[in-house]
Amino acid sequence: MNELVDQVAARVGIPAEVAEKAVGMMLGFLQREAADGPVARMIEAIPGASDLVAQYNGEGASGGGGILGSIMGAFGGGGIMALGQQLMSEGLGMGEIASLAKETIAVAEQHAGKEVVDEVVASVPGLSQFI
Numbered sequence: 725m726n727e728l729v730d731q732v733a734a735r736v737g738i739p740a741e742v743a744e745k746a747v748g749m750m751l752g753f754l755q756r757e758a759a760d761g762p763v764a765r766m767i768e769a770i771p772g773a774s775d776l777v778a779q780y781n782g783e784g785a786s787g788g789g790g791i792l793g794s795i796m797g798a799f800g801g802g803g804i805m806a807l808g809q810q811l812m813s814e815g816l817g818m819g820e821i822a823s824l825a826k827e828t829i830a831v832a833e834q835h836a837g838k839e840v841v842d843e844v845v846a847s848v849p850g851l852s853q854f855i
Contacts, residue, residue: 726772728831736823738816743824746811748780750828753807755781759847766844769836804850825855 733743751770754763755777767773811821832841845851 726775728770728772728776728828731831732824732827735827736820738820738824742814742816744776745780746814746816746821746824747828748776749807749810749814750825751777752781753804754844754848757803757848758844762840762843762847765840766832766836769840770832771835804848804854822854829855 729740729744729747732747733740736743738746751767751773755767767777808818808821811824812818816824829841829845832844845855
């Protein structure tokens, strides 16, 4: 595992394998949804993040959720809600997902700087209320 996964797993209190997949899914979501420049700088700055995105980007992104996922997608409710649903399908509860998001952002700030991470968060509608 890498430092990012180990740090998030320890702080959130989840197994490293779950943290690896969840962080990869979260970073993949940011890569798809956030402004290209800032998110690319952020992912490049975090050791191992590019590998996680390559491995887990799109994991469950197009499907999942069955009828509810289809309805949310039809009404533009995919995005953050779809990511939350994917993470819950990995066995994470709402508290763990919130902690995961906060810790991932904290690690990103350590490596990429607060200014870059703030640009990423500001470019994704509704994300700031979750972190």
